[in-house]
Amino acid sequence: MATIKDIAKQAGVSVTTVSRALNGYSDVNDKTRKHIEDTAKQLNYSPNTLARSLVMNKSQTIGLLVSELNRSGAKDMFTYEVMCGINDSASDVGYDLILFSTNSVKQKQKSYTQLCRERQVEGVIMQGIKMDDPYIQEVIDSNIPCVFVDVEVEGKDVGFVTTDNVFGAQMAVKHLINLGHTEIAMMNGHDQAHVSAKRRKGYERELTDAGLHVRDEFVLNGDFLEPMAESAAYPFLKAHPEVTAIFCASDLMALGVMKAAKRLELKIPEDLSIVGFDDIVLSEYTNPPLTTVSQDKYQMGYEAAKLLTSMLKNDVPVQKKATLDNRLIVRETTAPPKH
Amino acid sequence: MATIKDIAKQAGVSVTTVSRALNGYSDVNDKTRKHIEDTAKQLNYSPNTLARSLVMNKSQTIGLLVSELNRSGAKDMFTYEVMCGINDSASDVGYDLILFSTNSVKQKQKSYTQLCRERQVEGVIMQGIKMDDPYIQEVIDSNIPCVFVDVEVEGKDVGFVTTDNVFGAQMAVKHLINLGHTEIAMMNGHDQAHVSAKRRKGYERELTDAGLHVRDEFVLNGDFLEPMAESAAYPFLKAHPEVTAIFCASDLMALGVMKAAKRLELKIPEDLSIVGFDDIVLSEYTNPPLTTVSQDKYQMGYEAAKLLTSMLKNDVPVQKKATLDNRLIVRETTAPPKH
DNA sequence: AATTCATTCCGAAACGTTTCGGATTAGCTT
């Protein structure tokens, strides 16, 4: 590995000059610059970013902390698509991504902040973190710039991006109401997600606006998991034949509800209308294809990285949150109720 | 950020001693070690891995170079699942992952090797790279340890992991033959993938073994893409009504073939049997569910990282390749031909 | 002829670690 010193020696100039030549400073003669560039190429030189980062105190790296980087995340491609957006946006402005996953946190017995500081990341994006994660507060308290995906926290050096979950839920429920449904249940996720609260709020608001009754026992808990949703939906649907529609807080849970409906021999959408949330890849391929509220996951990632990098070069005090729009995608799991 | 110097000053010892104390060397008194550890904690110290890497010339980082880290990869979760395996395996042995994507290569006008050397990664895993990628040779020639996923190259410092594609294809075709099919076509990917050649070999070998005719015009090219497969399959199926089964080199292409069949009003599996390859998440949800050859993508990633890290601590000359087994998953797109 | 000034270059310190070689001390052995 050729270093800047090697170039200096070979080209007969000082280290300083090589550095300044290669970095485009103006106080070096065109001829010597050319000469230095040539010998650099000849020696197949690559700068050592470690050394550079050390002295400049800027690593040009952002940490990506995802909770479940594991196979279970494969079904909803949420994490993956968000990552793609982050990667594209970060590489636009010359940042590289370093991957942390929560199991590596556990493995190394280190907190997120320790991990970040050791690796000298300039900022971090957190995705799939639950609200009750004990380390969240620690990250906020640290002065590491940070943006969350789908967790609404703000502060000095911390922001977030999310989608308009309340309105998204309202669109879904309104769609059902417009079709003529009146007995509409909801399959919600767990309490440790902001989005759960928001989507429930939208659900209740829309019911209220339509003059329909809001009933707590119509809101189920599926923990954002397919099997959990199935086993919660099964007894509920059995006990409540009057329910003709279910709004689900995630597509994955909608899959579970569809399975429960199948076991109960309820036809979709004739006997039971279902709306999901997320628009995961799968939802286009279910039988029948799932009506759902689409979130632009790629865009969320893109905006998250954009937000973070703009915080990093904190020239202007930036808006530290971003809310993206959702849209309803009507497929074939929704129809007017039978009678 | 507290440094080792701050600790030294505060604890009244030298930098050397702090370093040796914190790193568990034996030549430091238990009492002073304790004292140093306490002040380290008190100052909320985190070691700076950049500095450490610089002097030790070991970054504890491996690069992950994926070709298409973008939305189009979302459908087949291939890349994602491989990544999960890599991440788990790497974090087992204390390595962190840094993400490069080919578009960042293009963006920065830098070659893979430059990227790797600048970031001082100790080794790199390459996934989704085409055989004709101009940089492959460069990576091989460089002395950066490297393992490829699904590209069979070997050499000093380079290995690969793949699955038994020939045998996988044979299983698929044998399954069709056993059902009674004799006119079996194949939808292959592009020429720039090792797996294409392998799967075709398996297809032909199995036909030959069964005494069936191998016909070049029965092998189509779908470029591993769903729409390409659809538009290749449509005219072919129309022109060859005698064909009762198609073996596809990827599930994504199988989806395309299914669409083409639908447009031609061919019933699956009654009029046309289809076998895919990969067992992507989607294949379980198609209508009907897809019979396919399953590859353990997570395991491929896991083995790739394991291979690389064992190459890195090159104590023993390791076996520089790994071939994983596949298995046939029979779902509902295959049945005996009609008459 | 003395002065300013722009251009072009360089020395040395700094970033936060690790590590080699040696130094100091105290306790034992003769």
Place this chain on the structure above:
DNA sequence: AAGCTAATCCGAAACGTTTCGGAATGAATT
């Protein structure tokens, strides 16, 4: 009392950069 050993500590160099402050040169201005 001299020598030896083991235990414990430390100074200084090194890793590959960037950058501050200044130095040398020559041309242009007074």
